[in-house]
Amino acid sequence: MTKFLFFTLCFLLTVSTCFSQEIIPLWPEGIPNDQETNETETRENGDIVWIEKVQKPTLEIYLPTKKNATGRAVVICPGGGYRGLAYDWEGTDIAKYLNSKGIAAFVLKYRLPKSKDVISGYNAPLHDAQRAIRLVRQNAEKWNVSKDQIGVMGFSAGGHLASTLGTHYDQGEKSNTVDSLSARPDFMVLIYPVITMKAPTTHGGSRNNLIGEKPKQEFIDLYSNELYVNKNTPPTFILHSSDDKSVPVENSILFYQALQREGVYSEIHIYPTGGHGFSLAIGQGHLQSWVERLWDWMDSLE
Structure with a gap:
């Protein structure tokens, strides 16, 4: 092997290590509400x-550099109608963006209700989301986040899961x-x-x-x-957008109205x-400016 090839390989390995992320199991001691079947997980690598x-x-961990870290963390719940997960589109891509703002991000690959392995389908996603928040809280010091600045973010059905958790x-x-x-x-x-x-008002597929x-x-x-x-x-x-034909905007309006009635600090766009x-x-x-509205709102949190 030439010196040039050797150093090239070393460089590529270093770059790969820098950008790789740790993935940890949610339930290393055994998954609750689970049974063994012949079902296998499927992953399609198309446009998403x-x-x-x-x-x-699992939780896939994305951490900003310590120098940029704000101490804030977000558990991300991708959408997919509780049938699947748009894992990068509403998960890892979002995590990388959050990292650019100094926010630690944790992409949740949660169980889906109709999986054969799940005994009681309707409560499995919530149990996984609860465990995710608790794991981040338990490892706050290790991951350089504040225990009282751990939020949840969800898209579509993942938004239902996030609001269920909340x-x-x-x-x-x-x-x-x-x-x-x-x-x-x-x-x-x-x-x-x-x-x-x-x-x-509901989304029929998610329901x-x-x-x-x-x-x-x-x-x-x-x-x-x-x-x-x-x-x-x-x-x-x-x-939300007014012309959403899949999940009516009334979903967000209903929740915002409930938050306002209870005096919960909230903002809707x-x-x-x-x-x-x-x-x-x-x-x-x-529309792409929505992330700036989010950063402004996050900065307003105590």
Whole structure:
């Protein structure tokens, strides 16, 4: 091997190491609400990375340099109608952008309700989101974040999961040291979120995948998150477009109205156009400025 080739390989390995990210299991001691089947996780690498049938939920960790770190952290819940996960489009791409603002980001690959491995489908995503917040809180010092500046961000059905976490963070049992930590996010960022399970405002696909095509009224009410806002609900930033044909903008309006009734610090931005699933909205005119509105709002948090 020539010296040139040797040093080239060393350089490439160094660059690869610098940009690689750690992925950790959510439940290293054993996944709750799980059973063994012959199902396997699928990943399609097309225009976006699309994941279905999640078998082992994980957190993918993106940390800014210590010099740029603000101490703030965000757990990101990609959307996908509770059928799959738009993992890079509404996950890792967002994490990289957050890092550019000094924010630590953690992409949550959460279990999906219709996976054969999940025994009780409707509560598996919430349990994974609760565990994600608790893991970040447990490892705050290691990851250079503040325990009281850990938020959650969700897109579409991931926005429903994020708002479920923000309104149902105490739901479920606490069985060990990690679970004894608070799962309450310190703030929420909801991007074109599904909020309600009530027709006709809900997103039909998300509702069917989460609680079934003919759900009992108790499940419709339980996962209509606008009904569970109270004074302890975290401060919330909401973004939607008026012409969203998949998730009606009324979802965001319902949640914002509930937040206002309870006096929760909140901000909503409704753009006239943008449709659904625009992610960072790069190249989409003034819609792409939504991230600046988010940074302004984050700076206003105490």
